[in-house]
């Protein structure tokens with residue numbers, strides 16, 4: 001064993017120095033022009049207009065609607081509240097079909113509204129809802145489908161619209177990842193009854209915290225607007241039950257500043273994606289899938305699938321070895337919503353039947369990208385991955401020994 005260690009490379013997992021002095025994160029915020037942001041904040045303070053659909057929020061809503069190609073954008077305090085208000089505005093009741101392979105907010109938003117998320121399996125290539133399986137899960141209690149454009153890859157929009165139409169269901173899209181993505185040349189945003197965006201700090205375009213509901217339905221947009229502002233019309237007339245889902249002016253200032261740099265963020269995301277593709281292509285057992293020919297995504301996530309047998313080590317061991325190098329790869333969306341509470345403790349009769357989701361949850365890792373990640377960083381991370389896969393069995397053996405030591 002000691003002889004083996006001596007011939008091993010200087011990987012940090014074996015005790016070498018980490019390749020990166022500072023951690024490389026997935027989702028380090030993309031930040032636009034600071035001077036432009038400060039100027040906007042000065043304007044906000046000068047005007048003493050901090051919230052309640054001030055000029056910054058109005059401008060942000062107009063710009064987002066134009067980019068998403070929709071009639072209405074209602075800016076929100078975050079994407080989760082956008083999902084909740086969206087579900088309520090659609091009068092959803094009973095069961096709503098949703099993927100389990102998503103960020104837990106997708107399911108939580110429904111459950112928080114007293115709805116029952118019914119988890120549906122996904123297509124192993126796109127990682128998005130499988131429309132045939134959606135149809136098989138429809139019951140008399142089903143009122144809607146909440147599909148996700150996971151990783152910014154458009155869901156099977158046309159097929160899902162057909163399923164919703166056939167069964168008289170409402171259809172909403174969690175487009176938290178998909179601002180700036182396109183399907184068949186059309187921007188993501190105008191499908192189903194409504195779509196929601198997240199502008200959280202970690203998303204491709206951020207307002208620090210923020211989100212939006214977008215729709216082409218005039219009456220629905222009106223209902224969403226009422227609900228996000230306590231049901232107020234005018235100064236003291238309340239016509240509906242509402243909540244506070246408003247975006248503030250500071251966040252809108254950040255959003256407008258981010259939008260000015262959106263082309264640059266996109267260019268960097270695409271450049272980094274191509275660089276990662278070149279690295280991953282030469283590493284056995286690692287694979288990056290791309291959307292179909294009619295798809296263009298914002299590439300805000302670098303999604304790599306690890307085939308354990310070909311790579312010689314598991315996704316989990318690879319992620320452990322990367323973390324030792326200060327490359328903070330993430331196991332999104334492990335372990336799947338259905339393995340999280342409260343869903344884990346209340347499975348449907350017969351249990352969850354999600355084989356594709358289960359398999360993907362052991363395979364997928366997400367690697368650092370965004371404007372905080374350079375081509376040199378990617379080349380270095382590519383070298384590390386190559387070295388790790390080249391020494392897969394040794395790394396796995398070393399980690400098992402370490403686990404055993406820690407147990408005794």
Ligand SMILES: *Cc1c(COP(=O)(O)O)cnc(C)c1O
Nearest residue numbers: 078079080103105106176198200
């Ligand atoms: C980030 C995210 C959300 C929630 O958005 P917040 O703005 O963080 O509330 C919802 N769904 C998905 C898929 C997400 O990734």
